Amino acid sequence: MHGINGMTKHTKIELDQIEMVDDLRTIWPDEARNFTPWLSESENLEQLGEAIGRNLQLSETESSVGAFSVDILATTEDDDGVKTVIIENQLTETNHDHLGKLITYAAGKKAQIIVWIVEEARNEHQQAIQWLNEHTDEDMGFYLVQIKVLRIGQSRPAVKFELIEKPNEWERKMRSNKNLTETKALQLRYWDAFVEYLQNQEEFKKYFRIPETKPQHWLTLRAGSASFAVGCLVNTQRKVIGTELTVWNRDFYDYLSAHKQDFEREIGHELIWHGEGKHTLRIYVETPGNIKGTEKGWNEFFSWYCEMAPKFLISARKYLETFNQNNRKR
Structure with missing residues (x-):
């Protein structure tokens, strides 16, 4: 389209802004009754698996560990065989209580893959997960994942898993290749x-x-x-x-x-x-x-x-x- 004096007149392109849903509780009011069942659905578990680079197969939700229960118990298969996965959900900022639970559940289920899904990761807990990955053998892996909910205009909300910490595979390979x-x-x-x-x-x-x-x-x-x-x-x-x-x-x-x-x-x-x-x-x-x-x-x-x-x-x-x-x- 041309305007005055042959100058090109550009069509205005209308774009919307991506907005973050600040309060995850507006989407999942209760972790146990809303979020855990949602995450355990195959398509959502697969999306989480893509974020951490692993295939995930659901075994059980609210799986008992003594007097407590782990949110999701799953399995994954990699080059070394089938491994037990535990997933702990926390729709708030990370805290010491959940970090302790994570380790307790891992020991109780003899899990090799440990996934902690949180709304916000505090720096000290990010460092703790990094330390665990650096001081455990290559059979184990700790993953810290932040969950974000996005919306464009009046669209339906969409979930994004952000991987914050994971095992350093290169460093582990160097340790195991001697x-x-x-x-x-x-x-x-x-x-x-x-x-x-x-x-x-x-x-x-x-x-x-x-x-x-x-x-x-x-x-x-x-x-x-x-x-x-x-x-x-x-x-x-x-x-x-x-x-x-x-x-x-x-x-x-x-x-x-x-x-x-x-x-x-x-x-x-x-x-x-x-x-x-x-x-x-x-x-x-x-x-x-x-x-x-x-x-x-x-x-x-x-x-x-x-x-x-x-x-x-x-x-x-x-x-x-x-x-x-x-x-x-x-």
Whole structure:
């Protein structure tokens, strides 16, 4: 549009302001009766899981610990197996009482992952969580999360989880990588090289976050789902590499298995199906790949991972969406 003397006349763009809901009690009047049931719903627990970088599966709410009860008891599965998670909610500023409860509940439930959700984190409690992460082993992790409620104009309120403190994975890796065997040292070097390779793979980074590396035969690629993850594999004895879909939801695995031919057609390979695990179910493909002796062929292996991993992710997301839709209709 042009105005006087040919000058461009710009259309005014109306934008609204993001407002913070100051009093969380206007959304959840009572922690136990309102907030905890809300957080325990699968989509909200998944949002929290995305914020802390873990898949979370609900076990129980108001789970007893002696004369007390932890708000939410859950599980998470990572590269080291299934871990117990406790979640303590505090819709006020942090205090010593809740910090003490957090440690008491962790001991009572033998939890490895401890999540403290608060309205506002005081500096001394933030330092306390940092200290706990620095002085516990890599099997444990303490997370301090602030919850914010936002609104634009008259819109419905939206929740944002802000991660304030978490374990320092790099520091823990340095502590745990002493005295590695030759094979473990090779695995770590291989995955570190893969992560460096990924820095320039912009298409890959549209699908996955850059992962943390460990001296093991697999590397997990998180994709923001509590039902599955994609993994890269290497087997130095059998001289193969692989890409897999790790599934933590038995019903979803059975749904994929019922659509096996279509799923394999989308991946472009006949797949190996392992559905015997109690918690972890696996669907994967392998190809020859010997990482010993020379690093010259590693980039070829990395390229194969970058081709296969998004295929697993895209197909799994599509089937998960249909699976969830079918469940909601029931």
